[in-house]
Amino acid sequence: MTETDAYDILSDTFLTVLLASAPVLGVALAVGLFIAFFQALTQIQEMTLTFVPKIAAIFVVLLIATPLIYSTVKTLSDRVFDLIASGTV
Known part of the structure; x- marks a missing residue:
């Protein structure tokens, strides 16, 4: 494994x-x-107003984006495991 491969x-x-x-x-x-x-704009300074919608939106996007995240990580892991199996790493 060369420095270029590691990079x-x-x-x-x-x-x-x-x-x-x-x-x-x-x-x-x-x-x-x-x-x-x-x-x-409304001068409402409620602390729960900042957290609850953000957590709900993140949860929904996480449910929707899970296949994208999985395929992205799987592609990298397949490439690295192929390098390990071929003995170049």
Whole structure:
């Protein structure tokens, strides 16, 4: 295993983590911004207003994005296990 192979595996791993977490983080960001604007406009400063909708939205997106997350992680793990099985790692 050369340094280039290790770099390729690490870069693919970082890209996989970003792609797998992007839907959940994006929805959390969007819902958080929407709630912050809503609270600023209405001057309602209820703490549960920030957490409950965000948790619900994250849960729904996690249910919807689970196949995408699974296929992304499975692709990386198949590639790494193939490298291990071929003896190049």
